[in-house]
Amino acid sequence: MLKYIAKRLGQSILILLGVSLIIYILIRCMPVSFIEDKIAQMNQGGATIPEETIVAMKEMYGLQDDSFLGILKGYANWLGNLCQFDFGDSFKYGAPVIDIIKRDMGVSFAVALVATFFEFMIAIPLGITAATHQYSIRDYIVTILVMIGISLPSFFFAQILQNIFSLELGWFPFQGFFNASTDSSPIALFFDKCYHLVLPIVTVTVLSIGGRMRMTRTNMLEVMNSDYIRTARAKGLKERVVIYKHAFRNTMIPLVTSLAGLLPSLFSGAMITEQVFNLPGIGNTAYTAMMAADIPFIMGYNMFLALLSVLGVLLADLMYAVVDPRVKLQ
Amino acid sequence: MENENIKETEELVLDEQSSAVTTPDEPHDKNVKLMSPTQMVLRRFFRSRLSILGLVMVIGLFIFCWVGPLVYTQWGSSEIDKTPSVSYSVKVIEIEGSEPFYQVIETVQTNNSLADPSVSHPLGTDKNNYDVLARLMSGGRISLTISFLAVFVITALGIVFGGIAGYFGGVIDNIIMRICDVLMCLPGFPILLIVGTLLQSETLGVDLEYRIYWLMGFLTLISWPGTARLVRGQILSLREQEYMVAAEAMGYSTTRKIFKHLVPNVMPQLIVSMTLSLGSMILYEASLSYLGLGAPVEYAAWGTMINVSSDPDILQNHFNVWGPPGICIIIAVLGFNFIGDGLRDALDPKMRR
Numbered sequence: 001m002l003k004y005i006a007k008r009l010g011q012s013i014l015i016l017l018g019v020s021l022i023i024y025i026l027i028r029c030m031p032v033s034f035i036e037d038k039i040a041q042m043n044q045g046g047a048t049i050p051e052e053t054i055v056a057m058k059e060m061y062g063l064q065d066d067s068f069l070g071i072l073k074g075y076a077n078w079l080g081n082l083c084q085f086d087f088g089d090s091f092k093y094g095a096p097v098i099d100i101i102k103r104d105m106g107v108s109f110a111v112a113l114v115a116t117f118f119e120f121m122i123a124i125p126l127g128i129t130a131a132t133h134q135y136s137i138r139d140y141i142v143t144i145l146v147m148i149g150i151s152l153p154s155f156f157f158a159q160i161l162q163n164i165f166s167l168e169l170g171w172f173p174f175q176g177f178f179n180a181s182t183d184s185s186p187i188a189l190f191f192d193k194c195y196h197l198v199l200p201i202v203t204v205t206v207l208s209i210g211g212r213m214r215m216t217r218t219n220m221l222e223v224m225n226s227d228y229i230r231t232a233r234a235k236g237l238k239e240r241v242v243i244y245k246h247a248f249r250n251t252m253i254p255l256v257t258s259l260a261g262l263l264p265s266l267f268s269g270a271m272i273t274e275q276v277f278n279l280p281g282i283g284n285t286a287y288t289a290m291m292a293a294d295i296p297f298i299m300g301y302n303m304f305l306a307l308l309s310v311l312g313v314l315l316a317d318l319m320y321a322v323v324d325p326r327v328k329l330q
Numbered sequence: 331m332e333n334e335n336i337k338e339t340e341e342l343v344l345d346e347q348s349s350a351v352t353t354p355d356e357p358h359d360k361n362v363k364l365m366s367p368t369q370m371v372l373r374r375f376f377r378s379r380l381s382i383l384g385l386v387m388v389i390g391l392f393i394f395c396w397v398g399p400l401v402y403t404q405w406g407s408s409e410i411d412k413t414p415s416v417s418y419s420v421k422v423i424e425i426e427g428s429e430p431f432y433q434v435i436e437t438v439q440t441n442n443s444l445a446d447p448s449v450s451h452p453l454g455t456d457k458n459n460y461d462v463l464a465r466l467m468s469g470g471r472i473s474l475t476i477s478f479l480a481v482f483v484i485t486a487l488g489i490v491f492g493g494i495a496g497y498f499g500g501v502i503d504n505i506i507m508r509i510c511d512v513l514m515c516l517p518g519f520p521i522l523l524i525v526g527t528l529l530q531s532e533t534l535g536v537d538l539e540y541r542i543y544w545l546m547g548f549l550t551l552i553s554w555p556g557t558a559r560l561v562r563g564q565i566l567s568l569r570e571q572e573y574m575v576a577a578e579a580m581g582y583s584t585t586r587k588i589f590k591h592l593v594p595n596v597m598p599q600l601i602v603s604m605t606l607s608l609g610s611m612i613l614y615e616a617s618l619s620y621l622g623l624g625a626p627v628e629y630a631a632w633g634t635m636i637n638v639s640s641d642p643d644i645l646q647n648h649f650n651v652w653g654p655p656g657i658c659i660i661i662a663v664l665g666f667n668f669i670g671d672g673l674r675d676a677l678d679p680k681m682r683r
Contacts, residue, residue, distance in 0.1 A: 018512030151663035156656035
C-alpha cells in the first residue's frame with residue numbers, strides 16, 4: 001500500500017512537471033510587446049504598476065532572453081520558485097498570487113460545497129427511483145429532466161434565473177456578493193452574503209445533478225441484477241429493505257470514490273457562473289486576470305488547478321481501495 | 331460490416347430437419363428473418379422513444395440551419411435593418427392657472443434595434459439591428475460545423491494514438507499514456523482562455539473571424555486522451571483474439587492489422603463517445619463565444635447571442651433576443667445526448683431485451 005502510494009506520488013510529480021512545461025511554453029508564446037501593451041492599458045485605467053514589479057516579473061519568468069538557453073533558464077528559475085511556494089506577485093491585483101487565491105477561494109468553496117451537498121441529496125434518490133422503476137413513466141420523466149439539466153449552458157440557465165427570480169419577482173439580488181449598505185453587524189452581513197449566493201448555488205446544483213443521477217442509476221441497475229439481490233428477494237425481505245439495505249449500500253462504492261474526484265471542482269470555482277453573477281470568487285478573479293494577461297496569476301492559478309486535479313485522481317484511486325475491499329493496489 | 335449473415339439468436343427457431351437441407355445462406359424457415367448486425371442495432375435503436383426524439387431534434391436543427399436560410403430570405407444574417415421607426419408618446423401637462431396642454435414627444439430611431447417580434451421580424455431584432463431569426467440560422471451553422479469538425483479531429487487523433495499505444499505496448503504505450511495523463515490534468519477551460527488572449531495579440535495575426543476555429547483546434551489537441559484511452563483499452567483486449575492470430579499468420583502489414591481489423595471493432599464504442607462528445611463540444615464552443623472569445627458580432631454563433639447579462643434591460647424585456655439561441659443549444663445538446671444514449675444501449679450486446 002505504502003509502496004503504491006509512493007509510486008503514484010512520483011508519477012503525480014512527473015505529471016505536474018509536464019503540465020508546468022506546457023503552461024510555461026504557452027506563456028512564452030505571448031509576445032513581450034503584447035504584455036507591455038496590456039500593462040500600459042492597466043496603467044491608463046488608473047492602476048499603477050511600478051517599473052520594478054515588471055522588471056522583477058520579467059526576471060522571474062526569464063522573459064527578456066529569447067534564446068533556447070534563456071527559455072530553459074527561465075523555466076528552471078520559475079520552477080525553483082514554484083517549489084518554494086513562491087508564485088510571484090500578480091500585477092493586476094498588486095498582491096502575491098497565493099494571497100489572492102487564498103482570499104477568493106472562500107466564496108467559490110462555499111458555493112461548491114453547498115451545491116455538492118444538494119447535488120448528492122437530490123441526485124441519489126432520483127437515481128434510485130429511476131433504477132427501481134426502469135422503463136416506467138417515472139424513469140422516463142426523471143431521465144428527460146436531468147438530461148435537460150446536463151444540456152443547459154450554465155450562462156443561459158443563470159440568465160434565466162436572474163430574469164425570473166431577481167428582475168421579475170424580485171426575490172433574490174441580481175448580481176454581486178453583498179449590498180454595500182450592509183455594514184451593520186457581522187451576522188447580518190453573513191446572511192446577506194448567503195442570500196446573494198442562493199441563485200449561483202441553484203445554478204451549479206441543477207447543472208451537476210444530471211451526471212450524478214445517471215451514475216447512481218447505472219450502478220443501481222447493475223447491482224439490482226446481481227445474484228445476492230435475487231437471494232434477498234427469495235428470502236422474502238421487504239422490497240424497501242432489499243433496495244436500501246442490500247442494493248444501495250453497494251451502489252455507494254463508486255459514489256464515495258467519486259467524492260474524492262470532486263476535489264478540484266470544490267476549490268477551482270465555477271468560472272462562468274461566478275462571472276454571470278459577478279461573485280468575487282476565484283473563477284471570476286482568474287477570468288479577469290487572464291483577459292488582462294496577468295502572467296504571474298495565470299501561471300499560479302493553472303498550476304494550482306493542475307495540482308488539485310492530480311490530487312483528486314490520486315485520492316479517488318486510494319478511496320476506491322479503502323471502500324472496496326476487493327480492490328488490491330499494486 | 332463483416333458477418334452479414336449472423337442471425338439474431340432469440341428470433342431463430344431452429345428446425346433440425348430443415349437446417350440439414352437448406353444451405354447456410356438461406357433462412358431455415360420462411361418465417362425467420364435474417365438480420366445483419368447493422369439491422370439489429372438499428373432495430374434496437376428505433377425501439378427506444380428517446381433516441382427517436384433525439385434524432386428528430388437533431389435533424390430538425392440541421393434543416394433549420396441549412397435549409398432555413400433558403401426559405402427565410404427576408405433578412406441576411408449580417409444585414410442591418412435600417413428602417414427608421416417613429417414613435418409618439420403623448421403626455422398631458424397641467425399647469426395651474428392655465429389650460430392643460432398636450433406634449434407630444436416624437437422619437438425617431440434611425441435603426442430598427444431591439445424590435446419586438448413582428449411579421450417582418452418573426453423573432454425581433456437585437457441590439458445591433460440584426461434580425462434574430464436569420465442570425466439564429468447562421469449561428470447554428472457555425473456552432474454545428476465547429477463542433478462536428480472538433481469531434482472528428484479528436485476521434486482521429488484518439489484512434490491514431492490509442493491504436494499505436496494499444497497495439498505496440500511497451501515503451502511507446504508508456505510514453506503515449508504519460509502524455510495522456512499530463513493532458514488530462516491540464517485545466518482545459520483556463521488554458522483555452524490563455525490561448526484566446528494570446529490570439530488577440532497582433533503579432534500572431536489571427537483574423538478575429540477565425541479565432542474560434544483556432545481555439546477549437548487547440549481544444550482538440552488537448553482533449554484526445556479520452557478517446558485514445560478508450561481505443562487503447564479495446565485494442566488491448568482485442569489483440570488477444572483468434573482472428574488477430576489469423577491476421578498475423580496471413581502476414582498482413584501492421585497498418586492493415588490496426589486500421590482494418592482492430593479499429594472497426596472499436597467503432598461501436600467510438601460512435602457512442604463521438605455522439606456524446608458532440609454535445610459537450612457545442613457547450614464548449616458556446617461558453618467560449620459567451621466569454622467573448624468567439625467570432626466577431628457579424629459572424630456570431632449561438633453563444634455570443636446569449637451574452638446580454640451585462641444589460642438588465644435586454645435581459646428582462648427582450649427574451650426574444652437571447653432566449654432562442656439558448657433553446658437551440660439545449661435542443662442540440664439534448665438531441666445528441668439522447669442519440670448517444672440510444673446508440674449505447676443498441677450497440678451493447680449485454681443490453682439485448
